[in-house]
Structure formats: structure tokens, C-alpha cells
Amino acid sequence: MNLGKVVKSNQEQAVASWINYLNRVRLDRFMVALQQQDQNWIQAVDTLKDTLFTINKEVIERNRGGLKGMHGFIAEVAECGIGNAREQVQGKVPVYEWINDNGPADLLWNGVQIQQKFVASGNHLSLQAITQHLKKYPDFLSEGGKYQIPEDHYEQIKLLLSISKDQANKMPTSTGEFSLKQWKEVHDFFDKGTIKLQDIQPSKLKYDQVQVNRINDTIQNEKQSLKEVDQKIRQEAYAASKPSLEQEVKVTALSAAIEGGAAFVSVIAKKRKSGKKIGEFDSKDWEEIFKESGIGVIKGGVRGISIYSLTNFTATPAAVASSLCTASFGIAEQAYLLRTGKITKDQFIMNSEILCLETSVSALSSCVGQALIPVPVLGAVLGNTIGTLLYQVAKDNLTKTEQRLIKDYYKYLHELDSKLEDRYRTCIEELKEEMVTYYVILEKAFAPNCTEALNGSVALAMYFGVPREELLTTIDEIDMYFMGQ
Template structure:
């Protein structure tokens, strides 16, 4: 007769394991989606870089004698590079490109979102591109009235910002012989922004320095940018994997839910047990409720251990959830048997036999769980379960019990190993013998169905003899054949 309580408990335990496995799978699926997206982001960014390099090569550098000539070519390279690198940096973090090269010889060179930009990359005279901005602003005096800005090389912007931070008293005392500081340049920068018609807030830095966009240098600049984009991708991938790693909060959640499920299950089963004894719920006395509370508390504690153990095993030792659950279940059972052995309630043989059955039940439960998820042919199921039981019992004893109990289980494991070895040798002998018989049988078949009639006749006689047909029933002569078919 089937033990319904045992089936219910086993189902509840496997349900906890499946739920924890589901949590793990959801986390891993999310990580895989993120990794796919990061790879797509990298591919798009690299495609943008390649398109930008091609545009610079075809439309600027190799456009006849070079667009803009020797002195102005770097300006066009800067405009295209700013757009290409800017878009690639957006794409590598999963955003849409926002830069556009206007390329119409008008007052605007490029666009970033809804902001129009006039870019100036001028190094002559040491004016830090400010003189070029002034010339453009004189031509378009209302340029900054709308959502527009000026853009200069990053190194020019950084120097301007540094010069603006130096007060006049300090500037008049700073040495100029080293070339690091120029009082003339300091005065020019301060005068430029003190006039007020072009606020410092309307001047922004490019992503590139002046030297990085020169004809003989821009390819190296893009090579460094590619390395930077790949580094960003690796960092984002590493972050995604870190985010998908097992977390204490999720482990606590799994533990709490497991404790709640197992505690509730124990509560219901214990009440049901009392009801089967003939008691109605209203007739439960203090001892009954004490038993129920004890069973519920024990179940809750087991649930805590089960949830924490399964979560740890599945995430940190690559153990399948069903196997992890089987290990926990078997550990509880074997620990109880060892406790009874220590109390003198059972002997060593009974302890071994009961532990064996507990591990067998846990192994079959795990195997059944696998079979319920994936159809797997198991031609040597007996050997698998036998070996699993022996290994599981020994492992539980080795990790948790004293030397006395460990010795008992180790001796059991050794006996299982010897039996397994003997059975394996017998099995191999059987396989070898079957191989020889099969080969002989195939040779007889070939002979029995040979094209040569006389050879086939002899072969059929030998085949019949090998199959155990009585000699008097074998058609081994012309007279017997004639009598069989005509009489």
C-alpha cells in the first residue's frame, strides 16, 4: 500500500527544490539576455567606428587633394570623428546614436540631439580656438540666441578652464620662462569672457584633442577608441555577470519560503495524523497541540536547512536542484538513524539497512525528478542507484558524524564497492560471451542465406542446430525436405 504521507512530503520537498532551481534559472536567463544585448551594442559601436573611418578616408583625406587642404583638413576630420566616436560611445552603453554631421557649409557643423554646434579646431597664434570663435560670432551675432554652442579641442578647453581659475594677483607673479604659463594668453582668455557676449557655458570641449585629429594621427586615435570601447564592453559584461551571481538576499528568500512551506506541510500532516486517529479538531487537547507544534517547529527548521543548503549547493557547487534536495533529505534521515544508534535503540546492521533505504528513496526521488523534466534512457539504472546510495551514505557520514559512525559507513561503502566490482566483472564476462555468440550467430546467418544453394542448405542446418532444434526435426536431407513439403 502506498504511503500517502511519504509521497506528499517527497512532492513538497521536490517542489522547494524546483522553485529554487526556477529562481536560479530566471537569474541566468536574464544574464544571458543582457550578455546578448552587450554583444549587440559592441557590434553596433564597432560598425559605427568602421563607417566613420571609411567616411574620413573617402570624403576627406582622399577627396582629390584632401578636403580643406593641408591646413584645414583636420577640421573636417574633427567634425566627422566627433560624430562617429560620440555615437559609438552612446551605442556601447545601449543608447541610440545622437550625433549627426550636418556638412552643408552653413553656420552649424554638427548636431547632438536638439543642440546645434559650431566646431573650431584652430591652434595658430596660441589663441586656443577663441579667435576663430570670435570670427564666427561676428558673422552670426545671434548664433547663441538659440539652442546652440561652440566646441573646441579638449586640450584647449582644459587650458582655458585652468587659466580662468587663476586670479590676477597670482597670474602677475607666475613664471613664464618655462613656457607652461603665458601672461599674454591669460589676459586674452580673461578679456574674451569678460566681454560677456560669449559666456563660458556656451563653449564646450570636444571628445578629442587637437593633435588627435591630424591627418597622420587620426587612425591611431580611432585604434585607441576601439580599445576603449572594448574595455567598456568587458566592464559591462563583468558587471552583468556580477549582478547575476547568487545573492544573500535571494538565498534568504529561498530559505524563508522553504521554511514556510515545510513548516506548513508538517502542520497539515500532523493534524491529519491526529484526525486519522479518530480525534476531531475541537477535541484536541494540550498534548495534541504540543505534538503539532513540535512537528511544525521541526519541519520549519528542516525547511530553513533545506532552503539554505539547496541554494548553496545549486549556486556554488554546480549541483542540480533535485540532487541537492536528495542530499539534504538523505542527510536528515541518516542523522536520525545515527542518533537512534547512539541511544541504543537500534543496532549497527539496522542503522545501515535503514540508512540504505533512506538514501535509496532520496536517489529515486532525484532520478524521478530528472525523468519528469527530460526523457533519458537509463539502461543501467540499478548500477547508478546502487553506486549513488553507497556514495551518498559514505559522504554524509564522512562530513557529519564521529569516527565510530564513519567507520561503520566506510566498511559499508567498501562492501558495496566489492560487490559492485564483482558484478561489473560478471557483467563484462557476460558481454564478452554474448559478443562471441552474436558473432557466431551472424556467421551462421550469412551462411544460411548465401546465394549458393548447397552452401545455404548446410548453413540452415547449422543454424537450426545452434538454435536448439531437435536433430530429428531438422530437414537435413532431400527425402526429409520432400516429405515435409509434399506429404
């Protein structure tokens, strides 16, 4: 029994199993990332729905603030909801809280008090409203508070501050795009030094986006923006799960080092068994050692890059990919012996057949071992050891009938493994299709439009097998059910 062959086969299958483990880790992380992003998306959408509900219930229906001031309360609720939804879609915790107590602050942002001013009257860019608030609460800024104004007001202020006095006096005012009076007001406001630009922050919304007749569109547009962010995050997760050149280089280098190191140790051990001590090695011995080690490094590099490529870009299991490399190296060696006249054609064919059979046993044994012992590398090594030893025992000691039985058994296992692999892939594809259908129906069931939500709920119930006759499918049926008619 050639234990050296078993050890070498184990080393090869260990590398293959390790590469397979790296591939599986990437895919597992991708699936976890998608599942987490599903939750992030649901939370973000729920927050937008709650925001719109609160605006309608607490502000619009109560006519809070009247016609002139209602948009200010809408802005407060919308800022919190949209700000939190943007955090949640990225898997972060909400950072905004609506205070709603008519005190000095309207919001809390990461623990910082925020006073919002959405005022367009007089074209003062909300600055006069800030001045009035600071007179009423003079300690607001010194206690760490911040003012928040519409995004378009903030951008206009920054633009006006960037224009020098000479430029301002030369700019045309007839088009209405520039106002010298507004320019002076903004510069005078900040020249006083009481309030600095860093005391003011832009809202996530423009002034017109928080008006009563615009807020529904604003929330729907925000949902679409969040969907784009959601898709980008999923695409980034997918890109991170794909095989990379960097990982391929690392795998190749480590495989080369392992196989080269194994060859180095093997040659030294062989010479030690012949009776030579390491101190007695001459230049010829070391030349042979480094030659074999170099060949091992090259083979290991080829094996690493081949297994990585085959397992990631084709449907080849890692154990089979490693055995293909081993068989290729072995047949190439037999071809060299044939060309140099050291073996006959019959010997070449017979040796190649035996070599392919041995590598097949190694691959199958590793696959079975990894399945029975789902520990990375360990299962493949133990399976390879047992399978290879069993094959050698059969080859050397059993009758041809017994050998044929074992060979047929391994063939059966291999075919079964292929069938299970095909079934697994089919199930995965069917699951993906079902999940797509499910999410489409689920989104319709929770649509903001009542009629669309009702139809979506009916479709969702039928999707899960509820008979149509047991469902309330129209408004009239719902009224009749609850009215007892």
C-alpha cells in the same frame, strides 16, 4: 500507500526545482547579455571603420579645407563616429549626426545643434573663432545651439578661470606653462557675459588627435578603448550571473518558511483527523505543533542553503541535492533511534537503505519529469509524484523480480541522465573553444590592413570548409582572376 510522504517529497522537490529555476534564469540572462554585447561590439567597430573611410574619402582625398582647415572637417566626422561608437558599445542608439552643409551647425547631438571650433592659431583656445561665428549667426545660442572645442582647450580654459587675479600675477611665465596674456583673454571673454562656459562643451578629442597624420592612430586607439569598455561590460554581466549572498539568504528564508509552514499544517491536520477540533487544542497540543514547525523551519533553512550551494558550486542537480538533504535528515534520525536503543543495528541499516532508495527515486523522478515537462517546478513535482507512487506500489505489491526490474530501470535512467549531462558539458566546452577560434579569425578577416584582411578572409573560408584550391589567396591570383588571365 503513504500519500503524506508523497506530499512532503513534492514540497521538497518543488523547492529544489524553484532554486534550479533561479540558477538557470541567471545563466540564461548571462548568455543573452553576451550575445547582445557581441552585436554591440560589432556595431561599434563598424562605426569606427565607416568613420575612417568617410574621413579619407570625403575630407583627405578631396583636400577639403586645405592644409590649415582640413583638421576641422576631420574633427567633425571623428566626433560623430567616436561618439556614436561609444554609445553603441554600451547598447545605446547613436546620438551624433554629421550635418555637412557648411551651415551654422556642424553636428547634431541628441537634436542639439553643435558648431565645432578647432583653432590653435594665436593660442586663443578657439575662443576668437567662437566670437566670429556668433557675429555671423547672432541667434545661434538663443536657438539652443552649442559650441564645441578641443578637449585640451576646454580643460585649459577651466584651469585659467579657476585662477584668481592675485594668483595669476604671482605665477611664473618663464616656463611656458602659464601665460598671463592668455589668462586675461579668457577672463575678459567670459566677463562680457555674451557667452557663458555652459554654452561651450569639450570635444571627445584633443586638438592634435584630429590632424591628418594622427587620425589613423586616433581611431585605432579609440578601438582599443572601446575594447576595454566591452570587456568591462562582459565582466559585469559575468559578475551579475554568479551566485550571490543576497539570493542565497532569500532562498534559505523562503525554503525555511515553506517547510515550516508545511510542518505546521501537517501537525494540525493530523490532530484534526484524531477527532480534535482546533478550538479544543490545549497547551500541550500547541507546544507539539510549534516544536514540529520549528524543526521544519530549521530543516527548510538547511535544505535551502544546501541546495543553493550544491547546485552553484558543485555539479549537483537540484533534485539530487534536495534528496541528499532528505536522506541526511532521515539517516540522522535513524542514528538517534539506534543510540537510544529503539531500533537494532540491522534495522538501522535496513531503514537507511530504504530511505536512500526512496530519495533516489524521488530525485530521478523529478529529473525525468522536469525534462519531459520543461515548466519550472511543475515538471519536477509531477515527475516526483508519479515516480514515488510507482515505487510505493512496486514496493508494497509486486514480486521481488518485478521490483528488481523497476529498480534496474530507474538505475538505467539515472546512468543515462549522467551520461547525457557529461556529453552536454563536453559539447558546451567544445562550442566555447570553437567560438573563440571563430572570433579570432573573423577579426582578422575584417582588419583595416588589406593584406591582413585578405589572409584573414582566406583563413575564414577554410575554417568553414572551402577547399584552398578554390580560393584567391594572393594579390597576384586576384589580379589574374579579374583580368581573365
